[in-house]
Amino acid sequence: NWQAAIYDLNEIVKYDASHFDARLYRGRCYFQLGNWARALEDISAAIHLNPNDPSPFYYRACLLRKQYPKAALQDFSVSLLLDDSYDNRHSFLHRGILYMALDRHEDALVDFASVLQLDKNLACAHCNIGVVHLTRTEYFDRAVKHFSDAVKSEPNYTRAYICRAQAYEKMKNYKQALLDFTRAIHMSPNNHHLWVYRGKVLLLMGRTKEAAAAVEQTSKVADMKQVAIQQQSMIYGFLxxxxxxxxxxxxxxxxxxxxxxxxxxxxxxxxxxxxxxxxxxxxxxxxxxxxxxxxxxxxxxxxxxxxxxxxxxxxxxxxxxxxxxxxxxxxxxxxxxxxx
Known part of the structure; x- marks a missing residue:
C-alpha cells in the first residue's frame, strides 16, 4: 500500500527533513506510483544526505534511464564504485541493459559477466548475454548455451525459451525451435505472438497446413480487432x-x-x-x-x-x-x- 506508506513517511519527514531512510523510502514509493518528479526529488535528497550509500544512486539511475540515459549510467557507475558486491549486483545488471539500449554491447557483456560472477544463477543476466550473441555477434551456439543456463536457473522463464527458439531457428535447427516455442505457449497460452512464431517454424519445416492452423489460433487469443488484423496479415505472409x-x-x-x-x-x-x-x-x-x-x-x-x-x-x-x-x-x- 504505497499511498499509506507515503502518509507515514510524511509524518517522519515533517519532524526531520534530513531523515535519510524516510526520504529514500518515500522516493521509492513515489516511484512505484509513477510520480516521477517527487520520486526524483526525494531520492536526490537522500543522495545529498548520505553520498556514501550506493542505494539512492541505484534507484535514481533506474528513474532516469529512459529519459536521461547518460545521467543514469553515471549514477549506476557511482553506485558500483561504492559497492560492487553481491548486494549491489542489480546495478551491474541494469547498467548492462542500459548499455544494450545504447548499442554498447561489448560494455553490456562485461557487466552481465560481472553479474554472473556475483550470482551465477541470475537467469536474466544469462538471457541478456544470449540476446547480445543472438542479435549482434551472431554466435548462435553461445546464445543457446546462455539461454539454456537461464532455463536451468529459472525453469518457468518464458523469455529464455522464446529466445532460445529464435537462436535454434537461426541455426536451422527447426525441430528444437518448434519444441521451445511449444513450451513457451504452454506457459503463456494467451500470447498470440507465440502462435505466429510457431507457425513460422512449421512453415519452414514444410508443414504448411499445421502452420496455417497454428497462426490462425492468434485470432482466438488476441483481444483487439486491430491485433487480429495484423496477425491475419502475418498468416498470409507466411503462406x-x-x-x-x-x-x-x-x-x-x-x-x-x-x-x-x-x-x-x-x-x-x-x-x-x-x-x-x-x-x-x-x-x-x-x-x-x-x-x-x-x-x-x-x-x-x-x-x-x-x-x-x-x-x-x-x-x-x-x-x-x-x-x-x-x-x-x-x-x-x-x-x-x-x-x-
Missing part, C-alpha cells in the same frame, strides 16, 4: 499470399496509420510487385516517423525504411532516388552491415 497480406495491412493502416504499419505495408507491396505503391507508403511512414523538431535525430528505425525505399527505387530504375535513400540509411545507422 506467401502477398495480395491478401497487402489487403490486411491496408485495413490496419486505415484504422491507425502508424510508421511501423505503413512500413510493413510497403514491404508487403514490394513482395506483391506493387513497387510504386510501396514507395508511396515508405515515404508516408517516414513522414509519420519524422521528429517534431528539426534538430532531433531521425529514429534508428527509419534506417530500415530508407533501406527498403532505396531497394524499391532500384527495382523501378530510379537510381538517383535509390542512392539518396540508401545514403540516408547509412547516415542514420552507419554500422549496419546490411545497409552498407
Amino acid at each position: 506467401r499470399d502477398h495480395n491478401k497480406t497487402v489487403a490486411a495491412l491496408q485495413q490496419t493502416a486505415r484504422m491507425k496509420p502508424t510508421g511501423p504499419v505503413l512500413f510493413l505495408l510497403g514491404k508487403a507491396q514490394m513482395k506483391a510487385g506493387l513497387l510504386h505503391e510501396a514507395i508511396k507508403n515508405f515515404n508516408q511512414a517516414l513522414e509519420v516517423m519524422l521528429p517534431w523538431h528539426h534538430k532531433q535525430k531521425m529514429p534508428k528505425e527509419t534506417a530500415d525504411v530508407y533501406l527498403s525505399l532505396g531497394m524499391a527505387h532500384l527495382e523501378v530504375g530510379q537510381n538517383q532516388q535509390a542512392l539518396n535513400a540508401l545514403n540516408q540509411a547509412i547516415h542514420i545507422k552507419p554500422k549496419n552491415p546490411e545497409i552498407r
Whole structure:
C-alpha cells in the first residue's frame, strides 16, 4: 500500500527533513506510483544526505534511464564504485541493459559477466548475454548455451525459451525451435505472438497446413480487432499470399496509420510487385516517423525504411532516388552491415 506508506513517511519527514531512510523510502514509493518528479526529488535528497550509500544512486539511475540515459549510467557507475558486491549486483545488471539500449554491447557483456560472477544463477543476466550473441555477434551456439543456463536457473522463464527458439531457428535447427516455442505457449497460452512464431517454424519445416492452423489460433487469443488484423496479415505472409497480406495491412493502416504499419505495408507491396505503391507508403511512414523538431535525430528505425525505399527505387530504375535513400540509411545507422 504505497499511498499509506507515503502518509507515514510524511509524518517522519515533517519532524526531520534530513531523515535519510524516510526520504529514500518515500522516493521509492513515489516511484512505484509513477510520480516521477517527487520520486526524483526525494531520492536526490537522500543522495545529498548520505553520498556514501550506493542505494539512492541505484534507484535514481533506474528513474532516469529512459529519459536521461547518460545521467543514469553515471549514477549506476557511482553506485558500483561504492559497492560492487553481491548486494549491489542489480546495478551491474541494469547498467548492462542500459548499455544494450545504447548499442554498447561489448560494455553490456562485461557487466552481465560481472553479474554472473556475483550470482551465477541470475537467469536474466544469462538471457541478456544470449540476446547480445543472438542479435549482434551472431554466435548462435553461445546464445543457446546462455539461454539454456537461464532455463536451468529459472525453469518457468518464458523469455529464455522464446529466445532460445529464435537462436535454434537461426541455426536451422527447426525441430528444437518448434519444441521451445511449444513450451513457451504452454506457459503463456494467451500470447498470440507465440502462435505466429510457431507457425513460422512449421512453415519452414514444410508443414504448411499445421502452420496455417497454428497462426490462425492468434485470432482466438488476441483481444483487439486491430491485433487480429495484423496477425491475419502475418498468416498470409507466411503462406506467401502477398495480395491478401497487402489487403490486411491496408485495413490496419486505415484504422491507425502508424510508421511501423505503413512500413510493413510497403514491404508487403514490394513482395506483391506493387513497387510504386510501396514507395508511396515508405515515404508516408517516414513522414509519420519524422521528429517534431528539426534538430532531433531521425529514429534508428527509419534506417530500415530508407533501406527498403532505396531497394524499391532500384527495382523501378530510379537510381538517383535509390542512392539518396540508401545514403540516408547509412547516415542514420552507419554500422549496419546490411545497409552498407
